[in-house]
């Protein structure tokens with residue numbers, strides 16, 4: 001019997017850091033510093049150094065990290081926030097939670113990231129219609145790849161909009177050696193366990209170079225507290241990161257740069273073998289992706305059969321995403337740019353993600369690649 005293949009292997013990494021993490025957790029238990037303990041400050045300093053930004057505000061989840069800047073900027077009723085539809089629900093959910101209107105924008109067929117030309121047309125169209133006031137753009141670094149921020153920044157500057165980088169999947173991704181914070185006003189990330197940098201529960205962080213904004217975010221994180229602890233000055237949340245989770249993340253951050261390199265190595269190997277047959281997500285030469293997912297396209301209505309074939313060969317595959325947000329029940333009443341989102345709709349019928357993590361060894365990867373090739377051959381035989 002061959003070993004079952006993991007879609008994401010968290011156990012190898014856990015064994016690698018276990019003794020260091022357990023020492024930290026034990027100390028927190030001894031001290032009782034469960035809320036805003038010293039590991040939280042240590043992590044925030046480490047994240048600022050890693051991300052090259054002056055301020056890091058850790059928080060309870062990636063969703064908090066996206067919502068809090070909208071709250072801080074007073075984005076609400078009558079405002080429009082532009083975001084892709086081909087993403088996880090939280091990207092647009094926070095816009096609705098803030099009371100504003102998400103406007104869905106198309107993605108590019110190669111990179112799967114927001115299409116800057118479609119974004120520009122959609123903002124102009126929203127202004128012309130006069131129903132909503134454009135306020136911000138949430139760009140997503142999908143599957144780990146940094147979005148085209150220089151082009152997005154040009155649109156933001158033209159119309160006076162803020163940019164939030166939804167880096168839940170792509171925190172640490174670079175373009176020409178620079179992270180999203182080079183162009184975005186705020187970088188928001190998630191530490192959900194399956195993300196490239198994950199903890200052992202829920203967590204998130206916000207980064208910015210704007211110290212005034214950072215002070216407001218720290219207030220929102222704890223119920224809108226002011227400098228006088230008996231006078232809360234705004235509405236906020238309970239959005240702190242637990243000290244336990246911060247302790248896990250300090251140890252994971254220490255090995256993260258090395259893990260990103262390992263993920264790049266795995267992705268390059270997939271690319272060399274699979275390009276030409278299954279149209280993997282394309283990445284530019286000057287991009288380092290964190291490869292949250294390795295996603296290919298299986299066209300012609302053959303995806304379900306392909307996944308069944310892969311399963312027979314013991315290889316797990318997952319669909320991210322099978323339905324654009326603009327097609328989902330809670331979201332479909334919100335506006336869509338242009339005449340619909342044909343690229344998004346097509347991707348939703350074709351994309352499928354293969355096992356990807358920093359500890360995928362070459363032997364296992366060869367089994368996966370062979371399974372892809374055999375599955376495609378089997379589909380070819382069925383089609384005739």
Ligand SMILES: *Cc1c(COP(=O)(O)O)cnc(C)c1O
Pocket residue numbers: 061062063064087088090091140166168169190191192202203204
């Ligand atoms: C996971 C994810 C989020 C939300 O993060 P949580 O920590 O689960 O709240 C937001 N955006 C994207 C693109 C994500 O993948």
